[in-house]
Amino acid sequence: CRGLEDEDLKKKLQSLAIQAVERAEAIKGQSPTKKNAPSLPSPSVSTTGQSKGKKATLTSKELEVLKKTSFINGKKYLPWLDVDIYEKFGYLDVFSDSDGDLPLSVKQKERFAKWVSGRFRVQ
Numbered sequence: 001c002r003g004l005e006d007e008d009l010k011k012k013l014q015s016l017a018i019q020a021v022e023r024a025e026a027i028k029g030q031s032p033t034k035k036n037a038p039s040l041p042s043p044s045v046s047t048t049g050q051s052k053g054k055k056a057t058l059t060s061k062e063l064e065v066l067k068k069t070s071f072i073n074g075k076k077y078l079p080w081l082d083v084d085i086y087e088k089f090g091y092l093d094v095f096s097d098s099d100g101d102l103p104l105s106v107k108q109k110e111r112f113a114k115w116v117s118g119r120f121r122v123q
Contacts, residue, residue, distance in 0.1 A: 009085070075099055 058066070070076055094117070104115060
């Protein structure tokens with residue numbers, strides 16, 4: 001039964017990815033074409049050149065590319081991994097961004113005195 005669930009999840013994710021690309025193309029004012037659409041790798045195909053049955057790992061070249069491209073405007077953006085799909089977001093600890101809180105925009109400053117987490121909200 002797990003294989004069926006994984007297959008359904010894969011189809012839903014592929015559909016969402018295609019919709020996202022189409023939406024992005026519409027926003028850019030371009031019409032998406034098959035040649036522009038990214039091909040989504042099949043989980044059964046190894047993208048690192050390893051044979052089926054072995055755990056896929058990134059090559060040293062791929063790791064180097066990720067290290068260089070994970071920094072945008074001086075901030076670190078880590079890539080998503082396949083296992084992140086199954087992540088349950090129910091942590092006991094509160095998330096703390098290593099870069100600190102984002103500043104309020106001018107419009108937000110006009111409407112709010114400060115940013116407050118939902119867990120500190122007065123009811």
